[in-house]
Amino acid sequence: MNTAKIVTAAAATDDSDRGKKMTSERIGFRETADFLRQHDNYVILSHANPDGDTLGCAFALCRTLQKLGKKAKNICADEISHRYDFMKEAVEVQEFDPEVYISVDVADRKLLGDFDKLYGDKIELAIDHHVSHVGFAKMLLLEPHAAAAAQTVYKLIFELGGSALLDEKTAACLYTGISTDSGCFKYSCATPETHRIAAELLEYGFDHAHIDYVFFDLKTKARIALEEQIYRDIEYYCGGKCALVSLTREQLETVDSEDSNGLSAIPRQIEGVEVGVVIKQRRNGSWKASLRSNSEVDVQKICAVFGGGGHVKAAGCSFYNTSLESAKKQLVAEIGKALE
Ligand SMILES: [Mn+2]
Structure with a gap:
């Protein structure tokens, strides 16, 4: 894989990362896309006690990899609420021998819950947006100022195949990640880029009002x-x-x-x-x-x-x-x- 080395020292020049232990090699969108094209049989890990961002990223990435002819599946140590059933419909259930483990929206391997013991050492690529990210994967695609990791996954999918690779279902997963992590765009982390990406996603025509109702208004x-x-x-x-x-x-x-x-x-x-x-x-x-x-x-x-x-x-x-x-x-x- 042709990864330009943007290593620990370079990452530490960013104020937000100063003093943090970084053991992963920081890579950019192109390197990450090249890596994904060159391998197959992906297992995508979400953090325990999963939220809309970690699941939205996992299902959007899984669907995209499957569209590219790869085998992929998502796993999580904890049960996934029925509120995310629409995401499960976005992917095919595939059986295969795992080759590459990826984590999404996981700031620290401890957050994998019971899966840390099983998979924590095996993760080759982490895609995340937490300033507090503690490097554990071999490679790290990190946007510490993104409101949601789903913003980063959106840009990665774009790098992989442009707007043709996105569709209504993938867009719905990514929108859920962005909306839930930004408190329905109310938190200060929602930047102009957050709104621009959400606007791009709305072009694919999923029912965003229903998603925001389910995650922000609906109560048992x-x-x-x-x-x-x-x-x-x-x-x-x-x-x-x-x-x-x-x-x-x-x-x-x-x-x-x-x-x-x-x-x-x-x-x-x-x-x-x-x-x-x-x-x-x-x-x-x-x-x-x-x-x-x-x-x-x-x-x-x-x-x-x-x-x-x-x-x-x-x-x-x-x-x-x-x-x-x-x-x-x-x-x-x-x-x-x-x-x-
Ligand atoms: Mn997140």
């Missing part, structure tokens, strides 16, 4: 019932600048895991709230707190006090062998200090 009755409890039980602290919600195992088990996504967004939607907190009980009884900041408050610093971490605006920490009341008290005390 169980989810609505859980939200009802959440709204009823919101607690306010620090003069209304902190809103807190706690959920026991019993409450969480009324919905499936897909249904419990996005709950941490609820407290921070409230006007006047600067720090939103959602505390969920884990299966082992410990408590996991997710903090979201709407202001200057650095929630990463608050979580670090309790051994947690994350980002300035979104972070998390855990409380073990502690009652819920005690966990709340400790957290609210730190939040109070940060708000002063």
